[in-house]
């Protein structure tokens with residue numbers, strides 16, 4: 001870590017309020033110096049004091065109005081410098097925003113946090129940093145990585161930046177999105193924090209989900225000294241693999257020539273929950289014992305002939321054998337030519353209608369066509385094939401295998417954050433907490449379990465990775481606990497990591513609760529993998545304290561269910 005002390009000694013505008021541990025001069029919000037970032041030129045640093053400021057809610061990214069914010073809001077712009085190819089410069093403009101709790105209000109906790117992005121956004125400031133800076137005392141930062149968002153800031157639209165004007169891949173921005181911007185954020189954010197307060201942050205954290213979770217793994221793997229504690233939710237780690245597997249349900253529909261609507265897919269999920277809900281000993285609308293469910297649930301037994309009234313329009317559908325067959329195939333996931341798994345499928349109990357999305361051909365028709373999940377669609381057309389008009393309606397198993405091969409061959413080294421050797425992060429004293437909804441409908445929870453196993457393998461069988469890496473799987477929770485279904489997600493995973501880093505209190509359980517919008521309200525605990533939470537058979541099943549963390553194999557219910 002570099003200190004601003006030496007760098008700024010000459011030009012510093014010192015203020016009269018040095019603290020006991022002061023290492024460097026502190027600066028006013030409006031006159032912060034340019035930080036030093038190797039490989040980049042800082043273009044501007046502007047700071048503005050926001051007093052009693054409000055950031056209005058923008059669900060689902062920000063579910064509450066954040067009011068009464070008092071921060072020094074700093075915007076840093078920079079461009080990367082290519083010192084090896086001096087004739088061609090990247091010409092990118094990256095904007096980093098850092099919100100610092102006002103010195104005059106003395107509410108800084110001495111902690112710095114980098115906050116991750118979603119989908120195609122590397123960060124969504126100031127929305128995502130406001131809650132941390134406003135009420136939790138963090139100096140909080142996020143970056144746009146130099147990416148131009150889609151119209152109205154649409155984070156699901158990478159078309160403005162994916163390709164150069166002549167159709168080639170914009171390698172500079174891909175690298176920014178994939179990894180570089182996370183490190184820039186850490187260096188610049190910490191330097192600005194130190195310059196404002198006149199002392200460095202004592203602890204640095206990262207929190208993000210999905211793309212933000214991937215960024216969390218990137219920093220642990222590539223920049224192990226940047227953050228002391230990392231919360232990576234539903235990380236998009238095996239990007240080149242799982243994004244291709246997201247197309248599998250579309251292939252299943254293409255090959256069957258049938259495109260179910262949301263009502264049918266919801267009915268399939270409803271049937272799974274009906275059969276499997278009680279297998280864990282509690283009827284709460286959640287598949288709590290996925291292993292038992294996988295053993296007993298057979299769609300062909302319960303789906304065909306079942307009549308379901310659709311919530312949306314009151315129409316009745318009769319579920320078919322074909323639908324049962326398609327669901328089975330989607331759960332099994334894509335296969336190689338010889339029939340071994342290419343990647344994972346959706347878990348039982350995960351909503352199917354995002355990856356198996358369909359739309360009506362036109363307003364006056366009930367005919368439907370496939371609607372691939374936007375991230376998988378755009379990764380395929382802009383990056384994997386560089387064919388913006390790629391036709392998904394004819395994509396079959398062989399075609400998907402070809403896309404898999406290209407995706408991995410061309411981009412694994414650039415964007416996958418699957419490196420299992422975390423020894424440098426471990427040596428640096430870092431703590432990594434990954435959590436993943438077991439009914440994630442977008443990124444497969446098996447990805448996180450796989451990564452945990454790979455890290456364990458890389459560390460060697462004698463060492464437990466528990467010392468620095470813990471995984472928490474949340475039954476019945478969808479992608480990043482967005483709330484399309486009703487499981488209990490972690491209420492404050494960051495607090496657990498802070499205790500781990502600062503008090504050496506490693507988390508064995510995470511408090512979890514359903515969202516305010518859930519039909520059944522309950523609290524739960526999430527257990528450090530591979531343990532699972534099981535009802536004690538006595539207490540209130542809606543309360544976390546009635547559950548214990550136990551080994552999978554000691555669950556009597558599994559044995560019973562498997563008969």
Ligand SMILES: *[C@@H]1O[C@H](CO)[C@@H](O)[C@H](O)[C@H]1NC(C)=O
Nearest residue numbers: 051052053054067068069070
């Ligand atoms: C903050 O803003 C609110 C609403 O604009 C106002 O009612 C309140 O008096 C303000 N508080 C301070 C301390 O300025």
Ligand SMILES: *[C@@H]1O[C@H](CO)[C@@H](O)[C@H](O)[C@H]1NC(C)=O
Nearest residue numbers: 056057058062063064065066
């Ligand atoms: C946010 O504030 C607006 C205006 O005061 C209000 O209409 C809205 O209901 C609030 N939203 C939330 C989620 O509290």
Ligand SMILES: *[C@@H]1O[C@H](CO)[C@@H](O)[C@H](O)[C@H]1NC(C)=O
Nearest residue numbers: 087088089090091092164172
């Ligand atoms: C950056 O701009 C310069 C000058 O316009 C141009 O020559 C160069 O090719 C650009 N670099 C990239 C990566 O597009």
Ligand SMILES: *[C@@H]1O[C@H](CO)[C@@H](O)[C@H](O)[C@H]1NC(C)=O
Nearest residue numbers: 361362363364365366367368
């Ligand atoms: C809607 O799609 C159907 C095919 O399913 C086609 O026959 C019909 O002409 C289309 N109608 C309009 C208005 O485009």
